Amino acid sequence: MSHFTEVSYWQAAKPYESEQIALVSLPNTAPTFDDSVQLLRTQLRALNAWPEAGDTFLDLLEQVRGYGVTLVPTDYDWLNQVAESAYKGEDIGLHYPSIFQKLLTFPELRQKFLHILKLRSANA
Secondary structure, eight states, X not given: OOTTTOHHHHHHOOOOXXXXXXXXXXXXXXXXXXXXXXXXXXHHHHTTOSXXXXXXXXXXXXXXXXXXXXXXXXXXXXXXXXXXHHHXXXXXXXXXXXXXXXXXXXXXXXXXHHHHHHHHHHHO
């Protein structure tokens, strides 16, 4: 019997889980998709970190949603670094184009990022 077909092997295997995922929990009152995208836009504009082409990208997002974008567990590991760059006023779309696209596409990633921004502003 191959270890690929042995059921007990797969039950013992655990999926990768980022340490950052465990550190940030979502509030029960998470905003809707459109609200959270607008909240992300508002907060990044206030930090001068919203990309110059961010609004154009938002307009195109509905047409391309889900094409060529895959969320991987390690994307969550980038959130603190991206939030730090945002607080420095850096264009996160320029410095982190893949993460920026995923922030606009995946609500859970966006909510965790917004939560990190909220924690940073509370500690500032």
